[in-house]
Amino acid sequence: MIKAIFHEIKPALVTLVIFSFLTGLIYPGLVTCVAQLFFPWKANGSIIEKNGNQVGSLLIGQSFIEDNYFYSRPSATSPFPYNGESSSGSNMGPSNPDFLKAIKERTNQLQKTSLSHDLVPVDLVTASGSGLDPDISPLAAYYQVPRITKLRHLSEIEIKNLINKLTQERQLMIFGEPRVNVLQLNLGLDELGK
Amino acid sequence: MSGNGFLQICIYVLALLIITKPVGLYMAHVYENHPIWLDRLFGPFERFFYRLSGIQTTDGMDWKRYLIAMLVFNFFGCLIVYGIQRLQFYLPLNPQALSAPSPELSFNTATSFVTNTNWQSYGGETTMSYLTQMLALTVQNFLSAATGMALLIALIRGIRAHESSNLGNFWVDTIRGTLYILLPLSFVFAIFLGSQGVIQNFKSNQKITLLHPISYQQAMQDQAGHVMNDANGNAKMQTIHMTEQVIPMGPVASQIAIKQLGTNGGGYFNVSSAHPFEDPTPLSNFFEMLAILFIPAALCYTLGVMVNDRRQGWALLAAMFLIFIPFMCLAVFEEQQGNPAFTSFGIDQMAKSNLFPGGNMEGKETRFGIINSALWATATTAASNGSVNAMHDSFTPLGGLVPLWMMHLGEAVFGGVGSGLYGMLLFVIITVFVAGLMIGRTPEYLGKKIEPYEMKMASIGVLIMPLIVLFFTAIATVTKAGVSAIANPGAHGFTEVLYAFTSMTNNNGSAFAGLNTNTPFYNMLGGVAMLLGRYWIAIPVLVIAGSLAKKKVVPSGEGTLVTHSPLFIVLLASITIILGALSFLPALALGPIVEQLMLWGQYGH
Numbered sequence: 001m002i003k004a005i006f007h008e009i010k011p012a013l014v015t016l017v018i019f020s021f022l023t024g025l026i027y028p029g030l031v032t033c034v035a036q037l038f039f040p041w042k043a044n045g046s047i048i049e050k051n052g053n054q055v056g057s058l059l060i061g062q063s064f065i066e067d068n069y070f071y072s073r074p075s076a077t078s079p080f081p082y083n084g085e086s087s088s089g090s091n092m093g094p095s096n097p098d099f100l101k102a103i104k105e106r107t108n109q110l111q112k113t114s115l116s117h118d119l120v121p122v123d124l125v126t127a128s129g130s131g132l133d134p135d136i137s138p139l140a141a142y143y144q145v146p147r148i149t150k151l152r153h154l155s156e157i158e159i160k161n162l163i164n165k166l167t168q169e170r171q172l173m174i175f176g177e178p179r180v181n182v183l184q185l186n187l188g189l190d191e192l193g194k
Numbered sequence: 195m196s197g198n199g200f201l202q203i204c205i206y207v208l209a210l211l212i213i214t215k216p217v218g219l220y221m222a223h224v225y226e227n228h229p230i231w232l233d234r235l236f237g238p239f240e241r242f243f244y245r246l247s248g249i250q251t252t253d254g255m256d257w258k259r260y261l262i263a264m265l266v267f268n269f270f271g272c273l274i275v276y277g278i279q280r281l282q283f284y285l286p287l288n289p290q291a292l293s294a295p296s297p298e299l300s301f302n303t304a305t306s307f308v309t310n311t312n313w314q315s316y317g318g319e320t321t322m323s324y325l326t327q328m329l330a331l332t333v334q335n336f337l338s339a340a341t342g343m344a345l346l347i348a349l350i351r352g353i354r355a356h357e358s359s360n361l362g363n364f365w366v367d368t369i370r371g372t373l374y375i376l377l378p379l380s381f382v383f384a385i386f387l388g389s390q391g392v393i394q395n396f397k398s399n400q401k402i403t404l405l406h407p408i409s410y411q412q413a414m415q416d417q418a419g420h421v422m423n424d425a426n427g428n429a430k431m432q433t434i435h436m437t438e439q440v441i442p443m444g445p446v447a448s449q450i451a452i453k454q455l456g457t458n459g460g461g462y463f464n465v466s467s468a469h470p471f472e473d474p475t476p477l478s479n480f481f482e483m484l485a486i487l488f489i490p491a492a493l494c495y496t497l498g499v500m501v502n503d504r505r506q507g508w509a510l511l512a513a514m515f516l517i518f519i520p521f522m523c524l525a526v527f528e529e530q531q532g533n534p535a536f537t538s539f540g541i542d543q544m545a546k547s548n549l550f551p552g553g554n555m556e557g558k559e560t561r562f563g564i565i566n567s568a569l570w571a572t573a574t575t576a577a578s579n580g581s582v583n584a585m586h587d588s589f590t591p592l593g594g595l596v597p598l599w600m601m602h603l604g605e606a607v608f609g610g611v612g613s614g615l616y617g618m619l620l621f622v623i624i625t626v627f628v629a630g631l632m633i634g635r636t637p638e639y640l641g642k643k644i645e646p647y648e649m650k651m652a653s654i655g656v657l658i659m660p661l662i663v664l665f666f667t668a669i670a671t672v673t674k675a676g677v678s679a680i681a682n683p684g685a686h687g688f689t690e691v692l693y694a695f696t697s698m699t700n701n702n703g704s705a706f707a708g709l710n711t712n713t714p715f716y717n718m719l720g721g722v723a724m725l726l727g728r729y730w731i732a733i734p735v736l737v738i739a740g741s742l743a744k745k746k747v748v749p750s751g752e753g754t755l756v757t758h759s760p761l762f763i764v765l766l767a768s769i770t771i772i773l774g775a776l777s778f779l780p781a782l783a784l785g786p787i788v789e790q791l792m793l794w795g796q797y798g799h
Contacts, residue, residue, distance in 0.1 A: 004259060008266040011365050014247035016270055016337075019372060023336040024329035027377065028448035032395060035388035035447060042391045045400060045441050045471070054402040057441050059391055059470035063408045073560070080410040084440045085399065086320055087465040089557040089585035091708030093686035094533050095793045099556075107539045119542035122532065126556040129468030129567075129584045135560040139542075139550035169548075174201060176476020177551045177563035186405060 048183075056183050060084050061134040064186060067113055068151040070136070070144050072182040073123055074106060077131035090127040115146040135179035138167050154192055162188045196547050199526070199565040202480075206569065207515070209484055210491050214511065217488065218495025224374045225347045225367060226500065236373050243369065254360030257740030260348050261733060263364035264341060268308050271334055275304040278330040279322070288323035289398030289443075295321055302717035307334035309728035310342055310610050312453070312460030312580055312703035313720060315712040319442050319463050324396060331460060332449045336380075339456030339489075340371035342612030345732055346493060349616050350500045352739030353640050356747050361739055375489070376456060383485060384451035391474035394447040399440050407437045446471055454485035457610040459580030459703040467570075467583040468559055476561055479583060483570050486579045490608040493615050501640050505758035509766075510618055516767045517607045518576050521596050525568040528593035529554050534797040554593065557585030568593065571704075575600035578610035580703025587682070587690065587706040591790035595782060597704065598693055602782075603774040604659050605700045613701065613728075616735045621773070622757070623652040623738070625766045629755050638754055641747040648738050655734040659699055660777035662726050666695045666719055667781070675715035681708030685792070689785035694720070699727035 035043040046058040056062055063082040064072045075081035076090035092099035106125040114120075121140040141163045149156050166184050170176055223230050244251055255263065278285070279300040283293050295303065299315055306313040307330070316322070322331065344367035351361050388394055413429040414422045422430045446462045450472050453460055460466075467473040473482055491511060498507025530553040532543035545552035551563030558567045567584035574581055575597035586597055600607065606617035622639060627649050630637030637644040670676030670691045680687035690709040697704055698720045705711070711720065756762060 008263045011247045012267045020333045024333040028328045028445045031384045031448040035394040043394045087463050091587040093682035096682045122543050123555045129557045130465045137550045171476040179560045
């Protein structure tokens with residue numbers, strides 16, 4: 001028995017060392033080379049610039065709570081929302097009284113400022129899984145149009161056109177859900193003028 | 195369910211069925227040592243490696259040697275993962291200067307990755323350096339998956355052997371599985387993920403200027419790090435203004451590819467594939483979901499090829515789908531229906547096809563919506579993958595019951611790479627035994643008589659899981675250390691604990707993540723649960739393999755139970771479900787079922 005165990009130690013150690021090298025260093029290194037060569041912008045975080053400043057990543061959401069911008073979804077990262085260094089969902093259970101209270105408050109708050117009588121789209125009052133969701137649903141964007149129209153003195157058509165232009169359809173017409181990137185929306189708003 | 199949702203699910207199932215045959219056949223060639231075209235690329239390296247390590251490729255092992263080789267391999271693997279974590283502060287590729295995780299956490303993580311569980315008590319981006327992610331975690335993602343597949347192949351060899359004790363060579367199986375299956379698949383997949391926006395670099399975290407600064411309130415701390423109180427005993431608050439956002443970086447794509455393919459599931463980031471840098475687009479999401487069941491489904495076909503009766507492989511796959519599809523539909527339905535409490539608040543949860551996913555969006559990402567989140571949750575727990583793209587803790591009560599239930603079936607429906615199918619074969623042994631008793635004939639499977647010895651071993655393998663899960667959950671619910679980690683009150687809190695031990699014992703790794711398990715209590719107890727869950731099943735499997743190998747192959751006669759007929763498939767699925775139900779229904783009644791009744795009782799009208 002003991003002899004049998006000792007017999008397997010050498011192959012075990014050699015395999016671990018060589019395969020650590022192969023799958024732990026060469027493989028990630030090679031993937032990095034290929035990715036940096038063919039998709040450098042994506043491999044480095046899809047970061048967009050405006051006037052020479054890096055203003056954000058297309059994939060990592062930012063907290064927008066000002067009334068003259070499109071709101072992003074609530075975020076449960078700590079200690080502040082949309083903390084890129086510490087992704088997290090709320091992990092609130094569906095029947096948790098604190099959770100239901102928070103949802104109710106968020107909904108009331110939205111209804112106060114929205115100038116719309118429609119029901120509140122659920123994604124605008126619920127925290128995303130990552131806390132970094134860069135998107136909102138097209139419905140959640142349309143819901144905010146009356147408020148932004150009023151505060152920015154723009155026409156409704158202009159803003160709706162902006163939403164339509166930036167809406168990403170289902171990928172290959174099939175996969176996922178339609179969505180609008182909030183950072184792109186708000187950069188677009190600033191370009192339309194205040 | 196909308197028409198598009200139905201279409202997405204159909205494409206998913208169809209894609210799985212299409213890849214099963216070619217991938218399964220290829221894997222059979224790899225393990226049978228048939229010529230394959232990748233030989234030309236890796237052949238010289240493989241042969242050089244055998245010379246270097248002194249492995250005799252023709253040296254067949256009996257079940258004891260096979261087991262010893264596996265245990266020695268995993269033991270040293272565990273030590274290395276533990277060591278790298280403890281030393282990470284002194285090692286290179288640590289741009290954020292992260293300190294070493296605690297000893298309990300390092301132990302938990304080491305057992306977690308070596309047993310193919312990938313339970314994570316830590317948040318990846320705040321705990322592990324780039325080097326630890328690659329050299330400790332990614333390596334074991336490959337090797338633990340290859341170990342599981344090797345064990346399955348040993349069992350298959352045992353089934354088809356004729357009065358022999360030779361189960362093949364553990365080293366050759368593990369190395370060929372890594373070199374010819376996992377590594378090339380992962381490489382191609384990682385590049386594809388890169389094309390979708392998954393990051394892959396060695397930079398330190400980047401800072402960007404926010405379009406609009408944000409401010410938030412934080413409790414003030416004195417120099418020792420204690421919260422300072424004002425005269426009334428409340429914490430003193432200070433306002434912090436943020437003008438920058440930190441964008442995380444790192445070698446992510448290479449790790450995500452193998453974490454999905456090897457049914458590992460340990461995310462690079464805290465929230466796994468819900469993180470936009472792990473799963474940026476619906477297309478990357480589709481292929482990551484496909485990767486979860488890719489190898490487990492194809493291995494059914496490999497079994498068919500290796501026992502020279504492909505119908506047997508299709509039959510097992512059919513039984514798996516028979517269980518998988520109804521549960522998936524339940525999860526989709528429940529999540530799409532949403533939270534009944536929301537309706538009274540004036541919240542819209544009705545899906546509108548080109549505008550809005552609707553449903554229970556707490557803990558879900560906009561780009562995936564309801565369909566892809568519920569489908570992922572079912573697939574990741576049917577397989578012992580455990581990566582998530584939505585927070586299971588925030589699922590509706592019955593929507594959360596589905597992933598829990600899929601694990602309660604013993605990770606036999608698809609299951610882990612290798613470990614899933616050998617788990618299913620334990621259920622097959624029990625099924626032919628039960629069927630044999632019903633029709634009064636000697637039970638047989640693929641020409642091998644199933645006798646009380648095999649039946650005992652199968653029972654040990656199948657029953658240990660519920661025993662550990664229920665016993666450990668019971669301990670946690672009556673101790674302060676167990677209860678204080680719970681995040682949500684009431685029945686949901688109990689579900690969190692039950693889910694944690696179910697996930698760890700079944701080597702799944704997904705979580706109801708509200709539960710704070712980074713405590714000595716959960717780290718130690720969980721580590722033990724993962725070890726027992728992996729090896730207490732692996733050992734009886736190898737014992738059965740050894741015992742079956744010694745037997746004669748009996749030609750099938752008129753009295754042989756046909757094991758590829760629809761009747762058998764239904765029987766197998768029923769026995770799998772009944773065993774899971776008998777063990778866990780009482781616990782489920784205390785958790786998700788009572789929560790469902792209370793939530794709908796209060797708000798559902």
